[in-house]
Amino acid sequence: MAKVKGDIEVDIEGCKGCEICIDACPVENTIAMSKNVNSKGYHYMELINDTCIGCANCAIVCPDGVITVYKARK
Amino acid sequence: MEKELRLMKGNEAIAEAAIRAGVDAYYGYPITPQSEVMEYLTEQKPEDRSGMIVLQAESEVASINMIYGAAGAGKRAMTSSSSPGISLMQEGLSYIAGAELPCVLLNVVRGGPGLGTIQPSQADYFQSTKGGGHGDYHLITLAPSSVQEMYDFLKISFELAEKYRNPAMILSDGAIGQMMEKVELDDPVSRRTEEEIINDFPWASTGKKNRERNIITSLELDPAKQEQINLNIQKKYREIEEKEVRxxxxxxxxxxxxxxxxxxxxxxxxxxxxxxxxxxxxxxxxxxxxxxxxxxxxxxxxxxxxxxxxxxxxxxxxxxxxxxxxxxxxxxxxxxxxxxxxxxxxxxxxxxxxxxxxxxx
Amino acid sequence: MEETKQDIKKPENLVYKKTDLMTDKTLSYCPGCGHGVIHRMAMEVIEEMGLEEETIGIAPVGCSVLAYEFMNVDMQQAAHGRAPALATGIKRVFPEKTVFTYQGDGDLAAIGTAETIHACNRGENITIIFVNNGIYGMTGGQMAPTTLEGMKSSTTPYGRDTKKMGHPLKMTELVATLPGTCYVTRQAVHKAAAVRKTKKAIKKAIEYQKAEKGTSFIEVVSNCSSGWKMTPVQANKWMEENMFPFYPLGDIKKPEK
Structure with a gap:
């Protein structure tokens, strides 16, 4: 198992499923839209692999500020 | 001690009153027959005398909105104009009334409609007393009939405006603005300090120091809440009608x-x-x-x-x-x-x- | 020892979190709209500079009319286009406060053109954040002064014909010619790097305001997926291909050292 570098926390109810975060993520297949929807009917973004590097690009471009990012310190 | 007496034009008297009443800002735009207000103010260097700011705006639309900003920040702000200019200010006045902010305007009325004439008139009565802009509101409206009253009503108007958080209008005319009479002057009072503003006007947008943020707005998208806001404003008008008739x-x-x-x-x-x-x-x-x-x-x-x-x-x-x-x-x-x-x-x-x-x- | 996910979500590992100067209210903007990012960058700058107790923001009319619901500082809501006049009115009587306006292209470049140009020309020590998405978003996608030539909108359904409807207005280049402006720049928020640059620009602008250098003016070219009738990701791509060539990013004017 690869060493986990980063992780995110998503405010599911605040996410509007715009997918701009996916476009901004430098590591493919790390985040994706959930098949589920939140109470407003939006598919929300979620981490789908342990490949997050904690770069925070997704959170920075997120219009709704729903992503919190953590990165393991060496 | 006897009061200081001076022979002044109506337009000059109200400008002198502003400096002496602790007004923080005059934002205006020249128009006949009231341009002496800003001319007198700029000549007097009010920034040195009392710290009052005088700024010539690019239009009456801008000047009333500068007033909106300063009034929202709890400052004593005023403007003056004549009929066509006051028409341009109606949008801003409606917002100021909607946001329940105090400020004072002077209308040295001239004949209309349209560009009309520069001679005196009283044809802006409806515009002043019934609201003038969109929505349900009134301006507290005082009508001076002498140069002394041009002077006296400035202070009274600010007191009423601040008491009720509503714009006040001094509805004069070209004759009273231009005529010269003797005026008794008061001793100057100083402008409010920031601490006094925060204390007297806890709603003002002065920066959220030791409190939750303040919002100055006339917008409420929920019609039930907007009706309640209107009811509150109307309640205030009933009180004004009860207590402030002169x-x-x-x-x-x-x-x-x-x-x-x-x-x-x-x-x-x-x-x-x-x-x-x-x-x-x-x-x-x-x-x-x-x-x-x-x-x-x-x-x-x-x-x-x-x-x-x-x-x-x-x-x-x-x-x-x-x-x-x-x-x-x-x-x-x-x-x-x-x-x-x-x-x-x-x-x-x-x-x-x-x-x-x-x-x- | 290998760290597990559980271990990483610790305060000391936090690298990005929405600033407390944004309220917890859900933003009223469409999915993917740049307004949310621009709001947040402005508030991050105010927070990092420690100015929240002395900042007064002015909200416009347009999509961001409710900006005061989301920015957790003292705010005033202006009449359409008049934000620079309000900001002037406040800044002149409270010169030590930090005052900014937040305006869209209809507000700043159409109905508020006079207020914008004259505040900039007087060199008011205020910061103007100008969001240009080339369209009237709130009223349903009508032509804005910044709508590109040939661009479709609900009032230019066959594309903007410049012979009939005039040319897209470059307000930012225009205000850069005025001696009152000290810092004029055009940025974007479609990519993480661009967002970081926008934040830097806002910070510089506020610093120049504190140094009383004059008006600082930041245009942010942004998207309108609803008005442009695209997905947010498509809208950002379209913006890069169509908006950026006409509205190129970068500093237009910087103060002399």
Whole structure:
């Protein structure tokens, strides 16, 4: 198992499923839209692999500020 | 100690009053016949005298919105203009009334409609007293009839505006703005400090220090809440109507007939009262000082008691007469007499109208 | 020892979190709209500079009319286009406060053109954040002064014909010619790097305001997926291909050292 570098926390109810975060993520297949929807009917973004590097690009471009990012310190 | 006396134009008197009343900002745009207000202020270097800011804006639209900003920040802010300029300010005034902010405006009224004339007029009565812009609101409206009152009403207007968090209008006209009379001046008071603003106006946008943020807005998208906001504003207006009516009565105690007139018209009507009394006609004059709130109750009482007929004299084609008729409520004849478009009625013609249309009728 | 996910979500590992100067209210903007990012960058700058107790923001009319619901500082809501006049009115009587306006292209470049140009020309020590998405978003996608030539909108359904409707207005280049402006720049928020640059620009602008250098003016070219009738990701791509060539990013004017 690869060493986990980063992780995110998503405010599911605040996410509007715009997918701009996916476009901004430098590591493919790390985040994706959930098949589920939140109470407003939006598919929300979620981490789908342990490949997050904690770069925070997704959170920075997120219009709704729903992503919190953590990165393991060496 | 005796008060300082000075011979001044009406427009200069109100400017001097602003410096002495602790006004923080004047934002204006030149227009005849009131440009002396800003000319006097800039000449006086109020920034040195009291710290008051004077800025010539790019338009009346900008100046009223500068007032909106400063008033929202709890500062004493004022502007002055004349009829066409006041028309341009209506959008901003509606926002200021909606956001419940205090400020003072001076309208040195000239003849209209349109560009009209630069001569004195009273044809902006509806615009001042009924709101003027969109939505349900009123301006607290005071009508000076002398240069001394141009001076005195500035301070009173700010006190009323701040007490009720509502814009106040000093509705003057080109004659009172331009005429020179002697004025008694008060000792200057200092402007509010930031601490005093925060204390007196906890709603003001001064920066959220030791409190939750303040929001100055007139927007509420939920109609139920917007109705409640309107109800609160209307409640305030009922209180103003109850408590703040001001008027002056001249020879009214035994009057069989009554003139109702404000500002320059009231000065002319004083002469008419004399002319009538010389002929044995018991004529009195009621001069509304506040046009909003209007002295309706006083007029109704006088009509019930003794008065047999009323003439509303205005330099308009008949605006205040509507409020007079509502107060008289059909009990006795009430008619309008006026000259307009910059013309001024003569005391003799006013008497002639009274004799022919009210007494003779 | 290998760290597990559980271990990483610790305060000391936090690298990015929405600033407390944004309220918890859900933003009223459409999915993917740049307004949210621009709001947040402005508030991050105010927070990092420690100015939240002395900042007064002015909200416009347009999509961001409710900006005061989301920015957790003292705010005033202006009449359409008049934000620079309000900001002037406040800044002149409270010169030590930090005052900014937040305006869209209809507000700033159409109905408020006079207020914008004259505040900039007087060199008011305020910061103007100008969001340009080339369209009237709130009223349903009508033509804005910044709508590109040939661009479709609900009032230019066959594309903007410059012979009939005039040319797209470059307000930012225009205000850069005025001696009152000290810092004029055009940025974007479609990519993480661009967002970081926008934040830097806002910070510089506020610093220049504090140094009383004059008006600082930041245009942010942004998207309107609803008005442009695209997905947010498509809209950002379209913006790069069509908006950026006409509205090129970068500093237009910087203060002399």
């Amino acid at each position: 008027f002056e009565k001249v020879q009214c105690d035994d009057a069989d007939y009554l003139l109702v007139a404000y500002g320059t018209s009231a000065r002319l009507c004083q002469e008419t009262v004399k002319l009538a009394r010389d002929k044995g006609i018991k004529l009195g004059l009621l001069r509304p000082i506040t046009l909003y709130p209007f002295p309706s109750k006083e007029i109704a009482t006088m009509v019930n008691d003794r008065v047999k007929g009323v003439v509303a004299v205005e330099m308009s084609s008949g605006q205040m007469i509507e409020d007079v008729k509502l107060a008289v409520n059909g009990k006795v004849p009430a008619e309008h007499y006026g000259r307009f478009g910059g013309m001024i009625p003569s005391p003799e013609k006013i008497l002639e109208f009274l004799e022919n249309q009210i007494m003779g009728g």
